[in-house]
Amino acid sequence: MPTFFEKRQLVTPGDLLAEGDYIAGENTYKENDKIYASRIGLVDYEDRKVNVVALRAFYIPRVGDxxxxxxxxxxxxxxxxxxxxxxxxxxxxxxxxxxxxxxxxxxxxxxxxxxxxxxxxxxxxxxxxxxxxxxxxxxxxxITRGQVVKITPTKIPRVIGRKGSMISMIKQETGCHIILGHNGVILITGKRLEDEQLAMMAIHKIDEESHTSGLTDRVTQMIKNEKAKRKGGS
Amino acid sequence: MSQKVEKLIDKKGLRLDGRKPDELRPIKIEVGVLANADGSAYIQQGKNKILAAVYGPRELHPKHLALPDRTVLRCRYHMAPFSVQERKSPAPSRREIELSKVIREALEPSLFLEYYPRTAIDVFIEVLQADGGTRCASITAASLALADAGIPMRDLVVACAAGKVDDTIVLDLMDTEDKKGNADVPVALMPNLNAITLLQMDGNLSLEEFEKAVNLAIDGCKKIYAMQKEALRAKYVNIKEVEE
Incomplete structure (x- = not known):
């Protein structure tokens, strides 16, 4: 029962991901015991299950979201x-x-x-x-105040990070209150406009580079650099 | 075309633009070129220049067209007035309406339309410059635009034509070859599933010639498929390289 890609590798629709006794997870489909990707994204093999974390998708409602x-x-x-x-x-x-x-x-x-x-x-x-x-x-x-940012809905888990590491870091660094909608819309409310803009920049960066590793560290660095720049400028 | 004014294939066996019989025109593909569309792609195949844009799935208006069990795929193939030598009227011609239908039917089998009932997916194809084989290049670009929009699909659809010119079976006909040659066979393919979604023939071919043309077109499709996948990946791979 071979698999044809490594974990976290980029796949395109129609790519053969695995053959044999596997279960088709998210963004994949099964035909004649073969599992194919149905969206562009990153593959993930966990035990028997094959998932693709989509890079391009839209929001499908789910009860409780x-x-x-x-x-x-x-x-x-x-x-x-x-x-x-x-x-x-x-x-x-x-x-x-x-x-x-x-x-x-x-x-x-x-x-x-x-x-x-x-x-x-x-x-x-x-x-x-x-x-x-x-x-x-x-x-x-x-909603009465704040900034709204739209990102690809599938990237919301990336904004949250492992056990909420990414989102709590952004909240702490910018001092903003952030509400994540499962539909890819994010509300940022802060005391000052500059803080809100900083949080928006960080979220846009996550959206663009969601498929790269070591992102939390890079976003932290970006926020720190940006803060230093502003202090120097004013 | 009984009397031939010029030779379409010279003594060396090369075609008007210097290609060998089984050679494709140079192809350039780009994905995600339009900011306002949900998905888009641009293809240059020889002198063809085609833009494809995808919107949806979205609410379908007028609502009575919506289907309770699946998505409605709508397709518009349109040639710009300046895409050909003689100005083409911008109104949809008989040919464009037919091609819209043919392209829609070539793309439909690749999509999981049953996933999103009561919605519509709109595909707009704009031919900016035409030089033969636009339906094939359009299918290739439209399929990429659909993938770029994040619409779940079985496989990318690629299309390529083969035909007969001066009694030789050739790949990827250009405008003059299409008009003055003997036959044209456009083929659309889902390469990973090995399924043909479009097969047409215009002209006369014997059974052996037809088989040879189809196989040649399939080989051409597979070559374009590699480029198509590369174009889709390029959008994301580039970011990775910049970062590291």
Whole structure:
């Protein structure tokens, strides 16, 4: 039962990854006992399972995910939210307004208007229906300040790092509060704009170089250099 | 074309542009050239210059076209008015509509369309300069653009044509050879699965000649496939090299 690539090697769609008694994991498929890649990414063999960590992908909703979205439409009894995915999400008015509401009386656009950003959680989704959101948990709801960064959704785990090492380092170094949406949208709120910009730079760097090793160290170095430069300049 | 004005193959057995019968035109491929598209690719094959852009999967409008069990793949092949000698009307011609369909059907088997029901994937192919064999180069570029958009696929699709010119079977016909030659056989292939997704023939060939042409086209496809993969990897490998 041979495998045809080394761990963390770059593969393209259609590459034969393994033959024989293997299980097709993420971004792979199995045909006649052969496992092929279905996306461009890095291979990972763990025991019997073959995975590809995709370098290019889009967000597919999953129940329980926290996402950051933009309101694109105000309806009669809820909002339509763009969550950076092939499917638009629905946020129901009864979920946002805890009191009973009447569509004739309450003006929903006063609560959330087109263009507003929300942090929400996916409570229901299947193939036949668009995902449904909730904001009824602490930490969720309308975003009032901060910077929003979009990255490839599959790279969110890389931004978190091993046991959260990367994200806690960025938080500590920049002093910003960072919320990661599973859909690849990241909210950064800091005391000063410069801090927020520094965190944004770090996240963009991770997005571009997610497939290289030793990234945490390089990002730390970059932040330190940038800080030193600013101190020298001012 | 009964009377031949000029010889398409000279005494040495070389073609009009100096290629051997089984030689491809020079090819240059680039991936991720457009910032606004979800995925894109650019190909130069001889004098052909083609851009392909992919959007999606995304919400399908108008909604009644959406399918409950799979993604709708939409394809538009379009030639720029300045892509040929005589100005081409920018409106889609009969030929362009047909090629859009043919290209769509060549790409469809490579994609897992059942993964994302009720959505659409849009493929736009813009021919900036044409010199024969644009449908093949378009398929090669469009497939790369789909991979660049992160759309799951069975394999990349490559296409290449073979044909008969001056009673010789040749690979990768250019415009004059296509128009003045005897036959043209475009083939699209998923090389790793060894599956043909497009096979057409324009002109007359005997059964043996046809078989020879198809095999020659498949060999050409495999050569282009190597370049296609290299182009896709290049986007990421370059960053790695800069860093280390």
């Amino acid at each position: 926290t996402v950051i979205g933009t309101v694109v439409e105000v309806g009669f009894n809820g909002w339509t939210v763009d969550i950076n995915s092939p499917y638009l999400a629905l946020l129901r008015a009864s979920d946002v307004l805890s009191r009973p509401f009447r569509p004739q009386k309450n003006d929903l656009s006063k609560v959330l208007d087109v263009g507003d950003l929300v942090i929400a959680k996916i409570i229901a989704y299947d193939r036949a229906h668009n995902p449904q959101l909730t904001v009824g948990e602490p930490g969720l709801g309308k």
